[in-house]
Amino acid sequence: MTTTTTPGCYFGDDYVDLVHGGRRRIRNLKAGDRVWTLINDGKNFVEDEIMIIPHAGPNTLTYFYTFTTIEGHTIHLTDSHYIVVATINENKIKIICASDVTLEHQLIIFNRRIALEKIIYSRHIGFYSPITLSGYLTVNNISTSVYTDFLQVPHDMLHQIGGPFRIYYHITRWLFGYKYIPFSTTINDEIHPISAFIIDYYKQIQLFFPIFSL
Incomplete structure (x- = not known):
């Protein structure tokens, strides 16, 4: 068993609410699952979809910030995972x-x-990084972003960078049917090629989004 401080992931035993009813642990999610997502103003739920799970470590001992309200x-x-908060x-x-x-x-x-009542730093086995079409994920009823600041890039810009992949996802599922999964659903410790591509070519990708100032 390895231990990681992987920058942007969820704990596998936390849960999301499914559109067709019931809840599912994050470790059991797969691409194509329909989930309810609370948009960042906290006032409305939208039907959302798991597009890809680019990175996971089911057997990895991982450090998490644990927030209790x-x-x-x-x-x-994990440390660098984005979460939606209100400034008092x-x-x-x-x-x-x-x-x-x-x-x-x-x-x-x-x-x-x-x-919040308390914040502790804890260790648990299993991390997962599902990415939704909306860029948000409601976990244990709490609104979060699905992104991380691993590249020191804000949530909005990361969502813009993912735009071409969302378009490809929609088009291929329209062409080949909604049971077709455009991206691999295999869960393992290796980072997905899409994430690796973004990391390797971020400087070039950034040129297409000059409107954002970092």
């Missing part, structure tokens, strides 16, 4: 890294912002 909601995120003093919603969240922040659940 005053009402008992709990979520586990500024009354503003923003997306920051898990490692930057403090007890002064509030997490976003449906129609409410909820205060």
Whole structure:
């Protein structure tokens, strides 16, 4: 068994809500699963879809920030995973890294912002990084981004970079049927070629998105 501080992943035992009913552990998700996603204002759910799971370590001992709200909601995120929070003093919603969240922040659940009771650094076995079409994922009823600041790139720009892959996903499923999965669904410790491509060619990709200033 290995131990990792992989920058942007979820704990496999946390859950999401499925569009057709019920819940599913993140470790059991697969590409094509339809999930309910709470958009970042916290006021509406949208039907969403798991597009790809580019990286996972089912047997890897992983460090997570574990957030517990005053009402008992709990979520586990690795250091650099983005999460949607409300700033108490500024009354503003923003997306920051898990490692930057403090007890002064509030997490976003449906129609409410909820205060944190405690934050601890813990270890659990199994990490997963599902990517949705919306760029968000509601985990244990809490709104999160599916992205990480591994490249020191904000959520919005990462979602823009993923645009061509979403278009390809939609077109191929329209052409070949909705049981067709355009990207590999194999879960293993290797990073998916799409993620590797973005990491290797980020400087070139960035030239296509000059509107964003880092």
